[in-house]
Amino acid sequence: MIKVENLSKSFGSLKVLQGVNAEIKKGECVSIIGPSGAGKSVFLYCLNGLEKCDGGSIYINDDNICDKKTDINKIRLKMGMVYQNFNLFSHLSVIENIILAPVMVKKISREKAIETADKLLETVCLFDKKHSYPDELSGGQRQRIAIARALAMEPEIMLFDEPTSALDPAMSGEVLAVIRNLAKLGYTMVIVTHEMNFAKEISDRVFFMNEKSIYESGSPGDIFNDPKKPATIAFIRKLKTFNYKVSSHSFDLIEMSSRLKLFCVKYNIEAKKIDYTNLAIEELITYILNHCYDKKQTPEIDITVEFGDIDKKIEIEVVHDGKTLNPFDKISYTPDETETKSDTDNTDDTDDMGIFIISNISSGISFSGENGINRFKIKI
């Protein structure tokens, strides 16, 4: 259905795509993942000629759209495109948005176009909004209308350019449900996405794009669980970890914990564990900032959180370059002993309290300090 041979594309002197080869069969659902700037969206735009390719060829069925003689407008009719920011026609109502192209381009009669549009609106559950205008709809609703608009042209191929990245999780759920449905109906689909779980679940094949081309491709199982090439491995690993850098005494605690929570929610970690993780990091960072750095020093603390697939435990790693101090030395894990300890030397009550809390909620702590690099590992 789609065959890409040695495609290259550059913007001015900047090469974006180079030597891209791919084949997508009829009815196949392909997800494209990869770091930002890898050329995922550009590749998608090339597929329907919105970006002209500089070299190589793209065959849609048997027509090469990189050939200037090909009537690109005709081939585009076979392809529906859905964008990150919806791009609904803001001066037209929902129904007008959907029937505009069928009536003006395909020359279908208005009545017939409205009939089809009504059915499509029902499938995306937005029949009630028929006469609303785009700015009266939520993001999720807009995107579903955009999908209906693309489907109204009865395309054979659907291209999605990050369809949910402008939406919050609840709204992207609505949109993903609609796309999932399309996959069941057997559309040929190419989806550029950052929703890894969605890509894993819906696609027949995954393309990992990196370094201006398709770096690795394979079944979702291959790419997500058993990637072969180094950049893929690094990318997939990074997906599974949370990173944060503290580089100031007054770092943005709220930002860090909300990002941490987002990460944990993605892995379905239970609420209690999320709170513990958050608490442990907060207490430890506070301790390090107070004891290992003096006020004039710029702290450099790296936090990594990883969710272990096997033991279902959260691993926190905190690395800093301040004074080597292990607060957990002073504290043993049995509560009685700690009480006696804090009776004898209650110099820094609050900080000791934090350390005490960490040791209580964690199921394993290790510390190493060498060459000025201190490393805490906490399991929760």
Add this chain to the structure above:
Amino acid sequence: MNFFNTVYESAYNNLIAGDSYLYILSGLKTTVIITLAGLFAGSVLGALLCLMQYSESKILRFISKTYIVIVRGTPILLLLMLLFYVVFAKSRMDAIYIAIIAFGLNGASHIAEIMKSALESVDSGQVMAARALGFTKFGAFYNITLPQACEFARPVYQNAVINLIQWTSVVGYITIADLTRVINNIGARTADPFFVIFIGILIYLGLAYAAYLIFKMTERKKRVRR
């Protein structure tokens, strides 16, 4: 009763005596003609200048930009005088045509800018979406860009029209008997100008209001909110 007598007398002297009202009407007609013809010429030339800005040719873009900078920065009265006393000094062209040319030239520089900024306000993503749906370049422009650009341009364009109406009041300088000039003449004759000036202001207000109503009529019907 004295007061009413004075008002009546003033109205009679300024409006009725010597068929002043007919004189005022002919002045109004001149003002309306200059405004409409100037607006038309300005819009056509403005669209052309705007088109030139999107041209591939550097020279055309340069000409358009330079024209806009120079003409927009020149007072309309000086432009009028330049045309009347210098450029067309030896021709026997009716002064009213010269005024139309002057307002056309001046209006074009403003209208070109209005059009350009309206076109630029249209979200390029929507044009892209239309292209992806199979519209040709022109089809996308006609169905998506143009209607939205018109919406953006309407209030600014309306403003320009009302401005133009008021600026036509300077054509008296080149011997044209427009509304302002007529009012001035009548006031001078009766030596009691208050009443007629007041009437003149009302007429200009009426013109501005008429322009407003016409624009209001072309506005897209208000959406029915859910």
